[in-house]
Amino acid sequence: MKQLLKSSLTCLMSIAALLACNNQKSTVDEGDENLIEDDATHYHEQEIAEGVTWDxxxxxxxxxxxxxxxxxxxxxxxxxxxxxxxxxxxxxxxxxxxxxxxxxxxxxxxxxxxxxxxxxxxxxxxxxxxxxxxxxxxxxxxxxxxxxxxxxxxxxxxxxxxxxxxxxxxxxxxxxxxxxxxxxxxxxxxxxxxxxxxxxxxxxxxxx
CATH class of the missing domain: 1.20.1260.10 (Ferritin, core subunit, four-helix bundle)
Incomplete structure (x- = not known):
């Protein structure tokens, strides 16, 4: 009985670790996308500040x-x-x-x-x-x-x-x-x- 409980706990911990890893990857991916968008916005704002005004x-x-x-x-x-x-x-x-x-x-x-x-x-x-x-x-x-x-x-x-x-x-x-x-x-x-x-x-x- 103890051995079965121990095995179940080990399995649950593995699943939890896998879910946490996926969540972390998703967060990193979203962060990368946000970083790219932020860089583009910053670059555009910098151009405006430096006098890029042509329409x-x-x-x-x-x-x-x-x-x-x-x-x-x-x-x-x-x-x-x-x-x-x-x-x-x-x-x-x-x-x-x-x-x-x-x-x-x-x-x-x-x-x-x-x-x-x-x-x-x-x-x-x-x-x-x-x-x-x-x-x-x-x-x-x-x-x-x-x-x-x-x-x-x-x-x-x-x-x-x-x-x-x-x-x-x-x-x-x-x-x-x-x-x-x-x-x-x-x-x-x-x-x-x-x-x-x-x-x-x-x-x-x-x-x-």
């Missing part, structure tokens, strides 16, 4: 502007390949085209997901830049590179500002993050070519 309309304006930049660079690449005299400049234009074509393709996917329409044609402002380059005959390569240095400097500032102003939850933020290094490389390469005395000896002779 959907402002993000849409940025995306459309970025699309214009991509399309202008692609179209400009065609012009440069026709008019460039230096092989290095033509090669640089081809790289610009590839990078911006890839950028535009990915941007359009995000835009479609968010219900944003990326225009298929250039606006008057960006078309005017293409037209002005078409009129240049003398020192075309050098003028094109100077334009690239200036334009990419402005674009990088625009993208960095967007990076600081858009919520981490918006997919375009990852797109911006992946594009900034490419824009910086484009600017660096244009400046390096521009400073190459073998390509532009007249620039070196003008230096003090």
């Amino acid at each position: 959907d309309d402002e993000i849409e304006v940025f995306m459309k502007s970025a699309g214009m930049i991509d399309k202008m660079q692609i179209k400009l690449g065609d012009l440069v390949k026709e008019k460039a005299e230096l092989e290095a400049v033509g090669g640089y234009a081809e790289q610009i085209q590839r990078d911006h074509a890839h950028s535009l393709e990915n941007l359009k996917k995000i835009a479609q997901e968010k219900g944003v329409t990326i225009s298929g044609t250039l606006d008057a402002k960006h078309q005017a830049k293409i037209d002005s380059m078409m009129l240049i005959d003398d020192h075309f390569d050098r003028e094109f590179l100077k334009m690239m240095v200036k334009a990419h400097k402005k674009d990088i500032t625009m993208y960095q500002n967007a990076m600081q102003s858009i919520s981490f939850q918006h997919p375009v933020k990852d797109w911006i993050d992946s594009n900034i290094p490419k824009l910086q490389q484009h600017q660096f390469t244009a400046q390096r070519l521009l400073d190459d005395e073998n390509l532009f000896p007249e620039t070196a002779s003008d230096a003090p």
